[in-house]
Amino acid sequence: MLTATMKMKTSDFWYDLPEELIAQSPVEPRDSSRLLIYDRQSKKIEHAHFRDIIDYLHSGDVLVLNNTKVIPARIYGRKENSGGKIEFLLLKRIDLTHWEVILKPGRIAKPGAVFCFGDKLKARIDSIGEDGSRIVEFIYSGTFENILEELGEMPLPPYIREKLNDKTRYNTVYSKINGSAAAPTAGLHFTRELLQKIRDKGVEIVEILLHVGLGTFRPVKVDDVSVHHMHSEHYEVSASAAEAINRAKREGRRVICVGTTAVRTLESAADVVGHVNAQSGETDIFIYPPYQFKIVDALVTNFHLPESTLIMLVSALCSRQEILDVYETAVKEKYRFFSFGDAMFIE
Numbered sequence: 259m260l261t262a263t264m265k266m267k268t269s270d271f272w273y274d275l276p277e278e279l280i281a282q283s284p285v286e287p288r289d290s291s292r293l294l295i296y297d298r299q300s301k302k303i304e305h306a307h308f309r310d311i312i313d314y315l316h317s318g319d320v321l322v323l324n325n326t327k328v329i330p331a332r333i334y335g336r337k338e339n340s341g342g343k344i345e346f347l348l349l350k351r352i353d354l355t356h357w358e359v360i361l362k363p364g365r366i367a368k369p370g371a372v373f374c375f376g377d378k379l380k381a382r383i384d385s386i387g388e389d390g391s392r393i394v395e396f397i398y399s400g401t402f403e404n405i406l407e408e409l410g411e412m413p414l415p416p417y418i419r420e421k422l423n424d425k426t427r428y429n430t431v432y433s434k435i436n437g438s439a440a441a442p443t444a445g446l447h448f449t450r451e452l453l454q455k456i457r458d459k460g461v462e463i464v465e466i467l468l469h470v471g472l473g474t475f476r477p478v479k480v481d482d483v484s485v486h487h488m489h490s491e492h493y494e495v496s497a498s499a500a501e502a503i504n505r506a507k508r509e510g511r512r513v514i515c516v517g518t519t520a521v522r523t524l525e526s527a528a529d530v531v532g533h534v535n536a537q538s539g540e541t542d543i544f545i546y547p548p549y550q551f552k553i554v555d556a557l558v559t560n561f562h563l564p565e566s567t568l569i570m571l572v573s574a575l576c577s578r579q580e581i582l583d584v585y586e587t588a589v590k591e592k593y594r595f596f597s598f599g600d601a602m603f604i605e
Contacts, residue, residue: 266483266546270578271562273585281594282420284427287450292593292600296584296588298576303587308447308601317460318511320503324442324519325465327433328333329403330425332409337376342366344373346381347413348406348472349391350440350492353474355402356384360391367392380404389489403436412438417563437469437492443560443597444517451588464502467494468519468541469536483546488567494538495527503553507532512555514605516573518562519546521554528552546570547578556605559597561588575604 273450285291289309292478296303302457306313306448327453350358359381361367371383380397387393398405412428422428430445457463471491478486483565503524515521526541528534531552544567562568573581584602591599 261491266570266578267481268478268483268486268565269481270387270483271566271582273567273589275564275583275589275595279589279592279595279599280417281438281596281599283422284446284598287449288431288447289449291447293430293447294584294591294600294602295589295600296356296576297581298580298604301580303584305591309437309452311349311601311603312452312455312459312537314605315360315408315461315514316602317471317511318462318509320462320464320506320511320513321456322499322503322515323430323432323445323463323465323522324468324523325430325432325434326438326442326467326469326519327436328429328438328441328470329436330406331404331413331439332411333375333409335373335379335381337366338372338374338380339421341364342442346373346375346394348410348470351437352393355396357396358391359394359525360385364390375409377432379409381480392402398495409557410596415440417596421581429510431529432465435467435469438471440470441597442468442517442519444558445600447558447601448516449536461516462502462506464499466496466520466523468492468523470519473479478567478570486544486567488542488544489543490540492538493523493526493541495523497536500534500536503534507553512605513555515554515583516558518557518559518568519549520570521530521557524553525551544570545574547574548572551575556603558601558603560597560599561585561593561595572604 289306293306293308333346335344346359346361367384375382382396384393412425428441431450469492480486492526522543526543
């Protein structure tokens with residue numbers, strides 16, 4: 259039992275997951291995945307399918323979606339002259355030609371090294387970050403996005419070993435703005451038809467933006483959770499989104515985030531309890547227990563990796579032990595885990 263004076267350890271967020279429960283491919287249709295509902299007041303667990311989430315939403319709720327779009331950010335090339343193989347994962351665009359990337363193998367990617375990706379794209383290493391990431395300059399003619407669409411692969415997490423034939427399945431149906439290196443996976447369960455039914459019920463749908471970056475790929479390597487550093491990610495909350503959310507908070511209506519990225523966005527833009535600002539910027543917010551949420555009332559999320567920053571965030575919404583108990587139930591009930599897995603609604 260942890261007390262308020264004890265430090266959270268990374269190992270406190272471990273749970274045992276059989277490998278066969280890690281989802282390797284998405285289900286069809288999107289909303290046919292399973293849904294575990296956890297009521298924080300009654301501590302009750304229910305089991306349904308994702309399309310049934312409409313039964314747990316109320317007229318007047320505000321459903322917050324992250325409309326970022328995953329780019330085909332994984333590209334493979336060779337080192338100019340020597341021909342050594344290289345893999346780039348594009349993380350963040352800095353300007354028209356410069357990107358932050360992670361790559362492997364790092365030993366051949368020293369500053370000044372040039373890599374070729376087919377005959378349309380080259381990259382020169384500018385600098386190396388403290389975390390091993392690189393700033394690179396891309397050299398090309400034409401439109402970078404079109405070249406990337408032709409050469410790149412969707413940056414699936416390493417635990418997904420099956421090939422994804424349809425690139426659109428690693429994006430939400432409401433994705434709009436290019437820039438993510440990973441999907442906000444909770445949103446993968448929605449179909450356009452389900453979203454329309456939710457609107458018809460009187461739920462207000464609001465879109466915000468957070469481009470998912472390196473933090474998604476970085477494990478927590480420290481024992482003391484409080485000293486883990488999150489990589490910064492770009493976010494935006496529009497004036498109309500902030501107005502809708504603040505109005506709901508004033509009127510006592512629920513603000514429900516779809517995914518941990520939406521949670522991190524709203525909590526980053528909030529100055530006091532019940533008020534979010536219209537703003538954009540970079541956030542490295544790291545949410546773990548204990549934490550007082552300023553805006554978020556409920557959460558739609560997937561099941562997350564043991565000892566990850568994501569399971570820590572979800573634990574802050576309830577408690578560490580509650581979430582571990584819920585995960586134990588999900589394992590027993592053979593839910594599918596991680597990016598293409600099933601979903602959970604914490605209300």
